[in-house]
Amino acid sequence: MGRAFVYVILGGGVAAGYAALEFARRGGYSRGELCIISEEAVAPYERPALSKGYLLPEGAARLPGFHTCVGANDELLTTKWYKEQGIELVLGTKVISADVRRKTLLTATGETISYKTLIIATGARALKLQEFGIQGSDASNICYLRNIDDADKLVNAMKSCPGGNAVVIGGGYIGMECAAALVTNKIRVTMVFPEKHCMGRLFTEKIAEYYEDYYTSRGVTFVKGTVLTSFERDTTGKVTAVILKDGRHLPADMVVVGIGIRANTSLFEGQLVMSVENGGIKVNGQLQTSDSSVYAVGDVAAFPIKLFDGDIRRLEHVDSARRTARHAVASILEPSKTRDIDYLPFFYSRVFTLSWQFYGDNVGEVVHFGVFTSSSPRFGAYWVNKGRIAGAFLEGGSRDEYEAISVAVRRKAKVANMAELEKQGLAFAIQE
Ligand code: FAD
Numbered sequence: 001m002g003r004a005f006v007y008v009i010l011g012g013g014v015a016a017g018y019a020a021l022e023f024a025r026r027g028g029y030s031r032g033e034l035c036i037i038s039e040e041a042v043a044p045y046e047r048p049a050l051s052k053g054y055l056l057p058e059g060a061a062r063l064p065g066f067h068t069c070v071g072a073n074d075e076l077l078t079t080k081w082y083k084e085q086g087i088e089l090v091l092g093t094k095v096i097s098a099d100v101r102r103k104t105l106l107t108a109t110g111e112t113i114s115y116k117t118l119i120i121a122t123g124a125r126a127l128k129l130q131e132f133g134i135q136g137s138d139a140s141n142i143c144y145l146r147n148i149d150d151a152d153k154l155v156n157a158m159k160s161c162p163g164g165n166a167v168v169i170g171g172g173y174i175g176m177e178c179a180a181a182l183v184t185n186k187i188r189v190t191m192v193f194p195e196k197h198c199m200g201r202l203f204t205e206k207i208a209e210y211y212e213d214y215y216t217s218r219g220v221t222f223v224k225g226t227v228l229t230s231f232e233r234d235t236t237g238k239v240t241a242v243i244l245k246d247g248r249h250l251p252a253d254m255v256v257v258g259i260g261i262r263a264n265t266s267l268f269e270g271q272l273v274m275s276v277e278n279g280g281i282k283v284n285g286q287l288q289t290s291d292s293s294v295y296a297v298g299d300v301a302a303f304p305i306k307l308f309d310g311d312i313r314r315l316e317h318v319d320s321a322r323r324t325a326r327h328a329v330a331s332i333l334e335p336s337k338t339r340d341i342d343y344l345p346f347f348y349s350r351v352f353t354l355s356w357q358f359y360g361d362n363v364g365e366v367v368h369f370g371v372f373t374s375s376s377p378r379f380g381a382y383w384v385n386k387g388r389i390a391g392a393f394l395e396g397g398s399r400d401e402y403e404a405i406s407v408a409v410r411r412k413a414k415v416a417n418m419a420e421l422e423k424q425g426l427a428f429a430i431q432e
Pocket of ligand 1: 011012015016040046047121124145147267297300315316346347348
């Protein structure tokens with residue numbers, strides 16, 4: 001049993017949706033020549049909505065409202081749209097092996113799907129507690145958050161314990177966004193993580209302190225510098241408490257785990273060149289892998305960042321998924337007209353009424369600016385490397401202000417005097 005396509009997009013997440021739109025806009029295929037294969041049962045959607053709109057107690061986001069590409073204020077691609085465009089959606093179908101030499105994929109249903117050109121958009125999976133030697137991740141009240149099924153489990157867990165206690169494991173953006181959602185659902189939250197402060201990969205101590213104080217004011221308790229070792233359970237297997245390495249027992253009606261992700265590269269290991277240090281499939285500036293018929297985009301791809309002098313990075317963020325996907329399609333359809341990608345790394349998050357954006361790289365000396373004490377804050381930081389702006393963070397900015405910091409990073413604005421930069425703060429970027 002088998003089907004043949006010219007173009008196959010493997011994975012049906014954010015990058016797949018944006019790649020499909022780019023194919024449709026460029027008209028570079030005939031009906032029935034392009035397919036998306038996805039383990040998920042639904043057409044591509046804006047994954048960040050799962051920790052934001054989807055978890056709201058009222059007016060929650062539901063499909064089809066957040067299919068791609070609404071997150072970029074673009075068309076809403078429903079299943080009807082794919083049909084109209086002649087793009088085949090092979091949903092609820094896991095690919096279990098790939099043969100790059102033969103250009104075939106084997107699905108769990110036993111079908112062989114062949115391609116001329118493949119775009120790998122398999123994204124990433126949430127790390128599980130079992131991988132750290134802790135048993136019981138499958139309990140009905142332990143939640144992860146990567147896909148709709150996870151989000152539904154989380155919603156049900158919240159509904160089952162109104163006014164109850166949740167323990168959030170991990171202080172990264174999933175942990176922070178889920179903690180905010182739990183509080184909004186009137187559930188008491190304790191966050192546990194081993195680092196000194198939240199969002200340790202990006203935030204400085206001063207920035208983290210602001211968010212931690214804000215969360216504390218909303219009732220969240222932080223337990224830092226320790227990790228969970230095991231669970232207490234009732235007779236049905238449900239977790240009733242989280243046991244920490246420092247001996248503490250935290251009562252828990254539900255647990256949310258956000259301890260990082262791993263790129264889904266396994267189908268291609270040994271067949272395509274990997275970026276071992278980034279944990280992803282290595283691609284060039286055209287998003288092409290070591291096999292010229294295979295491209296990789298989104299969370300799974302490690303690609304060169306021109307702005308960082310060609311340094312290879314794998315980014316786990318939605319903007320990068322959208323842009324690498326579009327760029328790969330341009331490279332495939334118009335290779336001679338498509339230059340190497342020139343991407344400015346961009347991350348954002350929204351929690352409670354707060355909202356921040358970050359551009360560039362968090363390397364070098366840090367200069368903070370703005371007021372960190374206000375309840376309607378507007379503060380930020382620059383990272384200065386070799387006398388130039390390498391990264392910039394801003395909380396509570398306007399559209400123009402975010403644009404200004406992004407331009408300062410993009411231009412690698414020269415910093416003559418650190419004290420002056422601190423004094424000017426946001427004005428430095430605006431005047432640039
Ligand atoms: P994904 O969107 O993960 O899609 C991968 C797809 O591949 C999935 O459909 C998966 O089922 C499928 N797949 C994988 N393996 C197979 C296989 N073998 N066979 C078939 N199908 C397969 N980023 C931000 O910048 N800001 C945010 O605020 C933000 N919030 C987020 C909130 C949540 C809850 C999550 C989970 C992520 C968030 N992100 C955010 C990250 C962002 O969503 C990802 O960077 C983005 O989804 C990556 O897109 P992708 O297409 O590469 O991977």
